[in-house]
Amino acid sequence: MSVSRKTVLIILAFFAIYVIWGSTYLLNKIAVTQLAPFFLSGVRFAVASVIIFIIAKSLKVSLYISKKQLLNTTISGFLFLTLGNGLAVVALQYIDSGFAALEIASQPLVVLIMMRILLGKRISTMSYIGVVLGFIGVFLLVSQKEIISKDGQILGMILIFACMLSWAYGSIFVGKADLPSNIFVNAGYQMLTGGIMLAIVSIFLGESWVLPNLWETDVKWSMLGLIIFGSIIAFTSFNFLLKEVSPEKVATNTYVNPIIALILGWWILDEHITLQSIIAAVVLLTGVYFINTKRTFKLKNIGR
Template sequence: MSISRKTILIILSFFAIYVIWGSTYLLNKIAVSNLPPFFLASVRFLTASGLIFIIAKVSKISLKITSKQLKNTAIAGFLFLTFGNGVVVWALKYVDSGFAALEISAQPLVVLLLLRFLQGKRISLMSFFGVVLGFIGIFLLVGQKEILSQDGQILGMATIFACMVSWAYASIFVGKADLPSNHFVNTGYQMLCGGVFLGFISLILNESWSWPSTWQKEVQWSMLGLILFGSLIAFTAFNYLLKTVSPEKVATSTYVNPIIALILGWWVLNEQISLQSICAAFILLTGVYFINSNRKFKLRAHGR
C-alpha cells in the first residue's frame, strides 16, 4: 500500500513543528554562549526576512504593504521577536534550554488570563481547572532549591515570564490588527522590523559585532539551523498544516516542543532533569491541554 504525497508532506510538516521548533532552544543556547544575545537574534531575523522576501519575489507573491499594515507589523515584530524572542535568548545565558521551553509552554495560560483582564472574557470550568494546574506546575518548576541557588536563575525566569506576557499580548493584538493577508509576507515584515529593533538595541548596549567567518563552527551551524530550519522550513510547514489539518492538531506542538527541548538539552548540553521537573512538566502540560481543548484556536505564526 503506497503512501500518498499529501500524507508524506503532513508527516514531514509535523516533524518540522515538533522537532525543529523544539530544537531552537538548544540552538539559541549554543549560539548565545559565544555571541551577544541581541546581535544573535538580529542577524537571525534580518537574514530570515531577506530570504523570505527573495522567495516571495521568485514566487511572484506581492510584497505591497500599506502604512498602517507596516505600523502593525512593526508593533507585532517588537512584541513577538524583539522582546518576546530576543530577551529570551538573553535569558538563556542563565537558564537551561529545556527549563526555558517548559516555562514558555505556559503561554496559553497567560493568554487566557490577559483575555480575562483586558476583554472581560469568562473562564470556563475546564479552563479554570487548567489554570490551577498550570500554576501548580510553574510553582513546582521554579521552586526547586537547586535552581533557585544558581546565579542569575531568578532573573532569567522572571525575564522569560515577562516575554510570555509580551507574546500573549501580541497574540491578542494580531487577532484584530490590519496585517498583510499573506502569512509568509506578514512574517517577513515582522522579522524585518523585529531584526532592525534588535540591531538598535545591540548597538545601544554596545555589543560586539562580528562576521560569521570568525564564529566557532558550532555557532555557525546553530545560526544556520535557526535561520533555515527554525524560521523558514518550520514556518512553511506550520502554514501548510493550518490549511490541511485541524488547528487543534497543529496546536499539539505546544506539548511536544518542551519535551524535545528537555531531551536535547540533556543529551547535547548535559543539562540536568530532576524528578520534580518531570512532575512539573506533566502537571503544567496537562493544564495547558485543558485550556487549549476548550478554545477555538486562531493560530498566528511569528517565528520561533
C-alpha cells in the first residue's frame, strides 16, 4: 500500500471516530430509554461482528487467528466494549449524553498519565500544561451544583471515569498486542467476544431481553445506527488507527465528539447546556490541545 493511499485511509478513519462516534452518545441515550444497557450493547456488538465477518469472507479474507491473538482480542474486547462501552451506556441512564461526552473528553489526559506510569513515556512541558488545564476543566464540569444535586448524577460520573480508565488502558494494550493484521478480522473478534461477555453480564444482572419487534421505532433506528456506523465503521477505523498512529493521537477524537454530542443532545433531546459546562469544555479541550500540540502522525509499517 502506497503512502498516499495510507494517508487517505487515516484521514477517513479519523473522520469516522471524530464525527460518527460523536453521534453515538445520542443513539445510546435514545436506545437505553427502552433497552437494558448491557443487553443493548451486547446485541449491538454481536450483530456487528457477524456482519463484519460476512464482509471479510466476501473479500476472501481468512478468519483464522492464533490462540494468542484470540486471547488478545478477548482482552481488548473486554476493555473496550464490555467495560468501556457497557459502563458508559449504564451511565447514560443517569446523565445527559452531552455531559457524558464532555467528561470523556478528558480521556487523552488519562492515556497520557497511563503511558507515563506504565510505559515510562516522558511528558513534555506543553503536556504538563495540558494536564493541569484538563483537570481544571473536569473540575468545572463535575462541580456544578445543578448537576451533582440530581439523583444518580454522581454514580453516572463515576461510571464514566471507570469507562475512561478501561478504554485508555485498552488503547495502550492494543498498541503493543499481537492482534490479527486485518482490521475487519481484528474488530470482528473484539466485538464478538465483547458482545458475548456483555450478554453474560446482562444475564448475570437479570436484565430484561426484549425482542426487536417490540422495540419502538426510534430505538430500532438508533440500534441500526449504532451497529452500522458506530460499530462496523467507527470501531474498525479506531482499531486501524491504533496500529498506525500513537494512542494519544487517536484519543484526540475527544476534541470533536463532545461538540457533536452537545449539539445533538440539545437539538434532539432538549438537553440543557449550562454556561459553566461551556467554560469547562473550552478549558478542557484547550488542555487536550496542549497535550497533542507539536506531535506528528507516525506511520508504521507503510509497506505492509
